[in-house]
Amino acid sequence: MNRRVLLGAVAALLAGCAAQGGAASSAAHPASPSASQSAATPQQDARADVSARLRGFVAPPGALQLTAAPAGSAAVFYALPTGANTVVATAYWTYPGTPQQAVGWFTAHPPKGNWGIGRGSTNGVPDELTFGWPGSALLQSRATDVSFAAYRGATLMRVEAEDTWRPAHPAAATVPTGVTRLVVTASRRSSPAPLPSWSPVTVTDPGLVARTVPLVDALPTAPVGVFSCPADFGAEITVDFYRGSGADAASPVAVAVDTLTGCQRSTLSVRGGSQQVALEGAGPQTLALLKLSFPPLSG
Incomplete structure (x- = not known):
């Protein structure tokens, strides 16, 4: 089967990882790579990031990196x-020991700073590790999968x-300057009218207004892909x-609409624009900043 098809699902499920290394025989991993921000596009940042992780990959002692995919490898994975x-970005290595020995080495020598190891197996035999x-804000997930x-x-x-990137916050999707007043309304999608226990609140304090606008303007775009979210009560x-x-x-x-349950996303609409x-x-964050509390969901 197509080798590229494997990593995408694994990385999406494990939400961003990175494996590291240097010389094939080194048993120590360098410091974990960081997702840096640059003037490049998110896609260019992602390409640079995955290339750097492959260059720094550390394999078990005795392993050798191949210059290309070996014959028949597409049928193996x-x-x-x-x-x-x-x-x-993909690389291939050979190792003189067994697959289980290789898995054991990586399990005993995980890359520094990783927040967890994802494991895969076939017929109960471990044959895949993912580090993360x-x-x-722009590199949504970063994963290195070793099969x-x-x-x-x-x-x-x-x-x-593998990196999954998301678009930058559109320049046009910002709150216009000169805002002096906020009106905050609580509702549930099952009942669009304002909740009776929480009347709309008007905020005119210059300091609170000045802090709320940049909070919205700085939000990253929503994550891409398919996710499993907590229960959404429509708040x-x-x-x-x-x-x-x-x-x-x-x-x-x-107008900014923020969901408070489920995946907790926002949408922003600008008059005459996005x-x-x-x-x-x-x-x-908005409720905390304005010192407000959403009414009880059971109310």
Whole structure:
């Protein structure tokens, strides 16, 4: 099967990882790589990141890196599809021991700073490890998957470094300047009307307004892909941003809708501009900043 199809699903499930290394015989891993921000596009950052992880990969003593995929390797490893926002870099190594010995070495010598090891097996026999670290605002997940298979009297290791990137926050999806007033409304999607136990709150404190606007403007775009989320009870807040006086103050210049349960996402709509741009959730932070509490979900 297609080798590229494997890593995508594994990395998506384990939410971002990175394996490291240097010389094939080294038993120590260098410091974990970091997801740096740069002036490059998110996709370019992802490509640079996966390339760096492959260059730094540390294999067990005695392992040798191959210059290309060996003949028949596509039939040795299974694969699962990757997404449109996924960048993958692949390398192959041979190891003189058994696959179980290789798995044991990596288990005993995990890369420094990794936050967990994902394990895969076939018929109860371990044959895959995935290491991970947190990503960044633009590099949603970072994973290095190491697969092991018996091959011509030795062990073949396929190392796939994968990043999933997401678009940068659109420049047009920002709250216009001059906002002087916020109106915060709590609701549930099953009942669009404001909840009777929590009337809309108007915020005019200049300091609170000045801190809320950049909070929304700095939100990363919503994660890409498919996720398993906590239960969504439909709780959400709507923040209307107003500025000026007279006719200009009659309608909001921007509207942010934040879900408070489930995956906790936000959408931002700007008057005369971007509409319902999907962003990371900011509902809990907004409520904390404004010193507000959502009404009880059972109310």
